[in-house]
Amino acid sequence: MNVLVEKRAPAMDVRTLGLSGYVHRHKVADGVLALYHPFGHEVSFIPEALEEVLDQRRYEMIPPELLNDLIQRRFLVPEDFDRSALDHVSAPPIKGFFSLWLLMVQTCNMACRYCVVEADEQTRKVAQDPEKTNASTKMTPETADRAVEVFRQSLERHRQPFAKTTIYGGEPLLNRLTVAHVVPRLRQMRWEGQTQPLEILCFTNGLIYDPKITEIFVQNDVTVGLSLDGLQQHNDASRPLLNGGGSFDKIVSSLKRYRDAGVRVGLSCTIGKHNKDDLGEIAAFFADELGINTFQLQTRMHLVRETRRPASLARLVSLLVSPDPSMRWDSERHAQ
Numbered sequence: 001m002n003v004l005v006e007k008r009a010p011a012m013d014v015r016t017l018g019l020s021g022y023v024h025r026h027k028v029a030d031g032v033l034a035l036y037h038p039f040g041h042e043v044s045f046i047p048e049a050l051e052e053v054l055d056q057r058r059y060e061m062i063p064p065e066l067l068n069d070l071i072q073r074r075f076l077v078p079e080d081f082d083r084s085a086l087d088h089v090s091a092p093p094i095k096g097f098f099s100l101w102l103l104m105v106q107t108c109n110m111a112c113r114y115c116v117v118e119a120d121e122q123t124r125k126v127a128q129d130p131e132k133t134n135a136s137t138k139m140t141p142e143t144a145d146r147a148v149e150v151f152r153q154s155l156e157r158h159r160q161p162f163a164k165t166t167i168y169g170g171e172p173l174l175n176r177l178t179v180a181h182v183v184p185r186l187r188q189m190r191w192e193g194q195t196q197p198l199e200i201l202c203f204t205n206g207l208i209y210d211p212k213i214t215e216i217f218v219q220n221d222v223t224v225g226l227s228l229d230g231l232q233q234h235n236d237a238s239r240p241l242l243n244g245g246g247s248f249d250k251i252v253s254s255l256k257r258y259r260d261a262g263v264r265v266g267l268s269c270t271i272g273k274h275n276k277d278d279l280g281e282i283a284a285f286f287a288d289e290l291g292i293n294t295f296q297l298q299t300r301m302h303l304v305r306e307t308r309r310p311a312s313l314a315r316l317v318s319l320l321v322s323p324d325p326s327m328r329w330d331s332e333r334h335a336q
């Protein structure tokens with residue numbers, strides 16, 4: 001990420017350098033240009049006026065610390081760099097597949113405002129009434145068994161050393177029968193060429209907590225991923241129940257129960273208008289109040305156009321992973 005520090009000028013003729021052909025450019029705000037380099041996932045935010053300067057290689061117009069940073073992180077590279085770069089970063093293609101997603105159910109018991117899989121009236125009714133069943137919305141144990149066997153055969157055919165399975169939905173725990181059936185079978189699965197245990201994850205919104213399912217998760221080393229968009233005011237603004245009520249208390253309660261039972265738990269936080277200005281506070285809440293050491297930040301595709309602080313997300317990612325509390329995000333200190 002774009003953290004500028006005082007460094008000595010590089011001992012090279014900068015006139016021989018040019019912007020790498022792999023670098024992507026995107027205007028993220030008035031006067032601000034983002035540069036993204038896929039080699040190392042490097043991001044730099046520069047004044048838009050410097051784009052023409054870079055293209056024309058008038059490097060004397062660029063502040064020395066910024067110029068040095070662009071060189072250090074290989075935005076600016078020698079002319080022969082692009083021709084040989086792929087030899088250093090490419091890996092042999094993986095044959096077959098090593099990841100299986102099991103979609104337990106199409107329905108959901110929440111009404112998240114940004115969900116890309118919006119439940120229609122039929123699926124909402126099924127989700128609200130546990131007594132109702134609809135074969136078209138639920139995966140059967142038999143279908144799960146067939147999927148697992150196809151997966152195992154592919155892994156063995158290509159001698160994959162590792163693999164993972166994700167239990168997903170909809171809300172997968174609306175189909176606890178199949179979840180309880182397939183998890184032990186996944187854990188028992190073996191294939192020729194395997195060198196690592198199968199990774200099993202279950203993504204759930206946390207509204208349903210079933211002690212029997214939790215016991216199965218513990219016995220079979222399943223990681224649970226819960227969706228939580230921040231503190232109560234953030235989460236409940238974007239992740240309401242079907243009846244419009246808040247979901248925060250139920251999610252946090254489930255998180256604590258999973259953790260107390262010995263289940264490994266992570267969080268997924270979707271960034272949008274409801275929480276983008278409070279990401280530092282949210283990160284501290286996850287770490288300090290909830291005791292979470294693993295969480296993902298999910299972004300909506302139009303977020304960049306919503307925010308007036310284009311550098312905030314880039315800086316935040318590097319700050320969030322720091323184990324040093326003194327490095328945590330300070331919204332006042334970093335205000336644009």
